[in-house]
Amino acid sequence: TLRDVGIDRALGVIAALATDADNLFLTLSVKSMNPKVMVSARVSEEENESKLRRAGADSVIAPYAATGTRLAQSLLRPHVTQFLNFTTTSVGLDIGIEQVQVAAGSDFVSKSLQQLPIRRELGVIVLAIRRADGTMQFNPPASAAIAAGDCLIVMGEHGSLRQLERMAETKHESAHR
Template sequence: MVRSTAVTRRGQTTLLLGPQLRVALALTATLLAAGTAAFKLVGGQQWTVLDAFYMTVISVTTVGYGEVHPLTPAGRLVAVAVIAVGAGIALYVAGSVAEALVQGQLFWRRRMTRAVAKLHDHVIVCGYGRVGAAIARALRGQRVPFVVVTKEEPPAGELEYVIVGDATDDEVLRRAGVTRARGLVAALGSDADNLYAVLAARSLNPELTIVARCSEQRSVAKLFAAGAQRVVNPYERSGSVIAHMMLRPEVVDFIEEVSRGEGPEIIFEQVQVAEGSPLVGVPLKESPIRRELDIIVTVIVKGTGEKIFNPSPDQRLEAGDLLIAMGRPQALDGLSRLARPRGRGR
């Protein structure tokens, strides 16, 4: 998918440029032929066809190597005409290239907007600096569809879905599908920009999950007030991770491998038990979670916010419970289906 987007982008520019280049080549060939004939005509027997062609080429290219033979007044007029027409052709080619590039970019952006309009339940990444690029790599690794919103157009083929624009602009976020998205990550360069992006996204989609990056501690409360559910300071978070790596390196390695899906086919997942699910009212030991799916429930987050770590086998599941579980991807998919109301998602 990424490669096909890049090919379309380059191919459209080439397609738009093709007719102009063909016209320019035809005009250049005509000029060379006409100039050669004119110089031969005004030069008389002293000028060979090669001399006339050489004079035409150095006149068109304005390299100024010198005249083959002294020019008569008629010869000078031919040289002036050849130089003027050649300059006109050069300007035509330059204008055609610029026009094709602009039209190609506009075509690509319209095509990208139409492709993004088909996305649902995706993640919007605002900003494509070092943090934004790392987020994009992580989402790609988890096979989660995402759209990057950035002011500067990334290299062709690097991203599958990208919207070029200001992430603090409501219209740009609409083009990124904010009303259909599952979440948004504000990873812009400044806390002020992230604050505006969070405010805009929250006003457009009250149900959106928003994670924001901040650089200064004083911005945390403001980002929460603007509507972010999670605020991350990458400097503090990286310091904490480094400290844990020093104290518990194997634990950190295991958690990172599982979180990235790079472990022994085991990942963490969160699954919410819906009203009407066959799991409601069933103790863990009687459910198929451990017995059939071989899934370990590490934490149960109750609707009140209470967290039950390492729940006992007798713990009964209730509607609204959020299960933090660890297991194989296929088994966790089965748990997701069990957590839905009866008759749905089977």
């Protein structure tokens, strides 16, 4: 059972069972036992996506639709597709796209992007800021202020991304430069 596998301690569940109905039931069961757990669900039929979201799925992926879109994009925008593949797979340079959570005690809080060592010292690009209220600010200006609970969507070399994660967690005097 879900209790036996520790659903009360789980941070996330992937619902990728054989049918949409099974994934819907699993999502409902998980959310009723632990409303805080993140659920990512697979859906075969696109019309069932809204049902899974209403059941509490935080993320719903329709792999057939996504694959079709990706294939079409590879013909229409081959360089964009190549770039996305480059940044989301282990092919090529050591570059990735990550999300970095800004902790309440971080030195990043109440500072602008320009004041932080993100680009200047780490060479990391901030693509977007997801605010604590759920709003997304794409291509934020250097003057964008960081708040506790913000999630930075960033791109850079993996080592720099790990360093940024550590810096965003706690106070670091180097962030004052």
